[in-house]
Amino acid sequence: MGHVDQAQLDGNDGEDPVSVLAELLARTARAIHFESRRLLAPLGLTPAAARTLRTLARSEEPLRMVDIAERMHVVPRTVTTVIDALEAEQLIERRAAPNDRRSTYVHLTPLAHERLRLMLEARRDAAGQLLAALEPDEQEQLRGLLERLVPPVDDCRR
């Protein structure tokens, strides 16, 4: 339980370097969150739908709904909702599992692959605009720092 001075009470984080970085990281996160929503809207994808598509695309093997839930750290109920929406847009197909009749495998359609391509293009362009503020060697620096900061993609939260 550390000391917190008046500057902090007033919403200014003071000069404590970690607090300043906490604020900067949070602000960056929020800016990116908004940018990404703005970006996905014209593609007809909600953030949850986009993450689900990426989760499926990243997987080497077909995933059941319960696998998707686990990788995205949501409950199965949530997966059902998103998958229903994606199926209505013909971006995924439900396929019965041959061995276990309880399971449903989810497959990406060609349309989904195309949509993913557009999404990644749009994101790269948006990131390019944001990153224009930095020189190429600084971008490289940032990459190195972030790679050590964020957890590995063991899960597919994003």
Next chain:
Amino acid sequence: MGHVDQAQLDGNDGEDPVSVLAELLARTARAIHFESRRLLAPLGLTPAAARTLRTLARSEEPLRMVDIAERMHVVPRTVTTVIDALEAEQLIERRAAPNDRRSTYVHLTPLAHERLRLMLEARRDAAGQLLAALEPDEQEQLRGLLERLVPPVDDCRR
């Protein structure tokens, strides 16, 4: 409309540096978003409530609901909801404006200042854990880079 190779279709962003950074930034943003929710829950604050408190704390002068809406980039309706919740928890007080009987000024209670203090402490501790992966001079580097990347706090989106 750039070229996108198979690696990208499969969810791997390939080696294009900007795409890699786009992915890293998005992943960082998401990690921070989740961490911050986890952090606010035990304090009884939703992210929206926390941002509202910070917006009020940062302001030099009392704010009307419409001022809060503008600074947080939300519609007045949204402010009403959050302010209702904060009032129920006795974290803010509505005060009638002396000049204009349409306006309502929102004031933080002492309890809110205490809550904010706890929140900033928790966030600093959490950031400290995350940033432990970096040496102090690297933290300083990261700070410099992020400061040039994210927009200034003209608004209080966070």
Next chain:
DNA sequence: TATTGTTATACTCTATAACTATA
């Protein structure tokens, strides 16, 4: 008895639109 996916229900956050009181 445990697992897979669904239905039913609810809560948070946000939005649009219509309304009231006031300016």
Next chain:
DNA sequence: TATAGTTATAGAGTATAACAATA
């Protein structure tokens, strides 16, 4: 006529709980 704030309503995203089918 314009502004401040509210009520009414809706939709996305997520959760818990109960349930049916299957293992």
